[in-house]
Amino acid sequence: MRNAIRLLGILMILEGVSGTIDEIAVQPFMGIVLNAFNRLVVNRVALFEGYEVFANLALAVLGIAVVVAARRAQDSRSG
Numbered sequence: 001m002r003n004a005i006r007l008l009g010i011l012m013i014l015e016g017v018s019g020t021i022d023e024i025a026v027q028p029f030m031g032i033v034l035n036a037f038n039r040l041v042v043n044r045v046a047l048f049e050g051y052e053v054f055a056n057l058a059l060a061v062l063g064i065a066v067v068v069a070a071r072r073a074q075d076s077r078s079g
Contacts, residue, residue, distance in 0.1 A: 002070045002073055002074050003070075005066060005069075005070040006066075006067055006070040006071065008066060009063045009064070009065075009066030009067035009069075009070060010063065010067060011063070012059055012060065012062055012063025012066060013060050013063035013064060013067070014034055014063075015034055015035070015036060015037045015038070015056075015059060015060075015063075016037070016056045016057060016058070016059035016060025016061070016062075016063055017056075017060050018030075018031075018034035018035055018038070018056075019034075019035055019037055019038030019042065019052075019055075019056035019059065020053055020056040020057055020060070022035050022038055022056075023038070023052045023053050023056060024053065037056070037059055038052070038056055041055075042055045042056065
């Protein structure tokens, strides 16, 4: 389960960074997969209008937090 959570966190990081790149320039590869959050959520929610880059960076930061939490849960359980 922790590996699945860690994988989800890594996906969040990749999607956040990819969405940021897509907002600043054009995403050159795997745009359909890595820009799902950017295209399906950020561009359709009025709250994020004008803050697209920050929303994508926030997703990446949350992904980092998920990965760190999963790692700490694994370390505390094994030690």
